[in-house]
Amino acid sequence: MTIRAVLFDFSGTLFRLEHDSLHEHAELMRALTAPVGVVEGLDVSPEEWERRDLDADLHRSLHVTALANAGAADPHGFYDNLISPPFWQPYPDTAAALGTAIPTAVVSNIGWDIRRVFDRHGVRHLVDEYVLSYEEGVVKPDPKIFRIACERLGVHPSEALMVGDSEEADGGAAAVGCRVEIVPPDPTGERPDALLEVLRKHI
Template sequence: MTIEAVLFDFSGTLFRLEPDETWTTDLVSDAGEPFDAHRSAELLHHLTHPTQTLEFDAREQYAWDHRDLDPALHEQAYREVLRQSGVAGPQASRLYSRLVDPLAWTPYPDTGAVLKLLDSQRIPAAVVSNIPFDLRPAFVEHGWDRYVAAFALSFEIGSMKPDRAIFDWTFERLAVAPESVLMVGDSPENDGVATTFGCRFALVPAVPTGERRDALASALRAHGLG
């Protein structure tokens, strides 16, 4: 069946959060000691990777598991991550603010090109993301919001991948059947689940943006687009 719409994940697919050394330069522990390179790297890993190795109690685990459905739960979960990492007070507030700032995210090199390509072919694109904040400003910043037909954001929809409801919302909004849809994402579990609904799926690696030049364009070409 001809592809009539393409759905994209956001984090690790179209954009990536790439913190640099400025995120931790001024951090000091409760004892007043500056964070060394190892401790800084460990903290950034906890902040930017969805799989956590920290220990949570039942309340914090609930917040972590549901963080992308409720901004308040997301902040609660990451405040706990920061607390366990030895960061609190104004330092924690500063780091958390950067974490949820859509303008702090870096686009992959071919993001704009693939969105423009689909628009030129009159194939609607949608962003389907597990996320607790409005990511639209990231697209507006680059002038790409005009190429996105729908933003299915978990905290707005009340459903998150791999649940089907967030996908069904998108299919309905775009007026397409799942069998005519290509899903592009970096998670076999959360994005690849679309194949169980009849969609095609293209996996892209969530590597740093400088290491992935044309994975999105290649994914479209592999499915006859571009």
């Protein structure tokens, strides 16, 4: 089946949370932006942690608690930085990958509006649809979120490629018939062209 659309994950796939001020809590940052799993030491159930990406207020509350537990001097300010566009860096081939001639959607488990990040880097117009968990009321790997993305792009799931960094979360697209490719969520300086390599295999 010919690929007629591409679905991209956000964190660890198109962009990565990177900033000098985050070095002190680098391990926590990786845990907070992981697609699945509860942050170690945070006294919440896996179900509650998963719901963080369905509610913006809960997203803030749980992250602030995790930051406070980790000893952040200003957890509220730290959280504001985590959702601030300057703290998110694109991978070197993000713009090129989004600039393909076929429809694209960003499908993300997220509790805030990531469109601002795309605006900052001048690539928002390269994305046809943003399918964000807190707006849709469903999180990956639930098949529904991938169906929503495909429907909005006007393609059958078998005609779509899902590109992400998590076998567990993004791999859920396979359940609806999408092809799936996983890229490593390496630092942006260490992953120059993984997105383009994946696209060359399918398009």
